[in-house]
Amino acid sequence: MSVYSMTGYASAQTGLQTGAPQQRSNTQIGLEIRSVNSRFLDLSFRLPEELRAAEPALRELLTAKLKRGKVEVRGSVEQQNATVVPEPSAELLQQLQQVQTHVQQAMPQARALSVSDVLRLAGTQSSSPIDAVQAALPLAKEVLEALMRARAREGERLAVMLLDRISQLRTLAAQAGPLVPKLVEQQRVRFVERWKEAMALGEGSVTPEAATDRALTEATAFAIRIDVAEEITRLNAHLDELQRLIEKGGEIGKRLDFLIQELHREANTLGSKSAALELTRISVDMKVLIEQIREQVQNIE
Numbered sequence: 001m002s003v004y005s006m007t008g009y010a011s012a013q014t015g016l017q018t019g020a021p022q023q024r025s026n027t028q029i030g031l032e033i034r035s036v037n038s039r040f041l042d043l044s045f046r047l048p049e050e051l052r053a054a055e056p057a058l059r060e061l062l063t064a065k066l067k068r069g070k071v072e073v074r075g076s077v078e079q080q081n082a083t084v085v086p087e088p089s090a091e092l093l094q095q096l097q098q099v100q101t102h103v104q105q106a107m108p109q110a111r112a113l114s115v116s117d118v119l120r121l122a123g124t125q126s127s128s129p130i131d132a133v134q135a136a137l138p139l140a141k142e143v144l145e146a147l148m149r150a151r152a153r154e155g156e157r158l159a160v161m162l163l164d165r166i167s168q169l170r171t172l173a174a175q176a177g178p179l180v181p182k183l184v185e186q187q188r189v190r191f192v193e194r195w196k197e198a199m200a201l202g203e204g205s206v207t208p209e210a211a212t213d214r215a216l217t218e219a220t221a222f223a224i225r226i227d228v229a230e231e232i233t234r235l236n237a238h239l240d241e242l243q244r245l246i247e248k249g250g251e252i253g254k255r256l257d258f259l260i261q262e263l264h265r266e267a268n269t270l271g272s273k274s275a276a277l278e279l280t281r282i283s284v285d286m287k288v289l290i291e292q293i294r295e296q297v298q299n300i301e
Helices: 049-065 090-106 115-124 129-176 179-201 208-226 229-248 253-272 277-297
Strands: 008-018 025-036 041-046 069-081
Touching: 008 129, 025 129, 041 049, 049 069, 049 129, 069 129, 129 229, 129 277, 179 277, 229 253, 253 277
Parallel strands: 041 069
Antiparallel strands: 008 025, 025 069
16 A cells, blocks of 8 residues: 655646537636645635536545545636627527616616626526536546545655665664663773772772772663663664554554654653763764654655
8 A cells, every 4th residue: 555645736627518509619627636734634625606516526525535634626617619709699688688677676876788798698608517517527536536646656755765764763773772881881990990099099998899899889870870772672663663654555644643753752862861972973863864754754644
């Protein structure tokens, strides 16, 4: 199963022939869908009047395929008449005359319809809203499939990048583990040297055995304080789960976001226990990689 990005764009157009044979009109219906990241599925529609009736069907179509993202659907209807000027039918002229008379009776100050008004209204009658809606639904399926392919391509690129960052984090975790025993040994030697200096100043008031025991005790306490084995184990477990989810695909965005928070917590703890510059550097590098992962995970469905 693919990893889907929430970012994508697709558009398409289709032609629709309407009107009487002597006044044939070619209506171009266009649809475009664009999506960006969002915590939930947020649909918005910008449709002309001819396509308003299609909104419930479009909403049902989108919710069946998309689970997250801020999705905007735009529609357009453009008429390209075969004749330069549409010729109103006798029935339409009679209907307009009746409507005008009724309006002027109620509103005596209303102006009469001009020739341009009549021609404009005649042009709007050349296409049927029902025909436009029927043509828009297959077009919407085509655009949605193109959007899903675009989101899958973007998701594939994100997955490759995330797996690369996961590999880098594993390398840093592997570098951090062996540092702790070295730091403990260095600290033990340092304690022994300090106790030897103290014995020299105290003229032998402390036996060498006591000094060694005290150094070992201090080194043990130091080892417990800086031990990051648990943090590294949990970090590797989170990385394993991240990789498993990415390779599995599907609706994984929210799970990934939770795991990123856990990774960040372990990296912070690792930094707080740092007793050497090298461990601090590893912690900082981990945080940089985790932040890069977090930014990209925000785009995954």
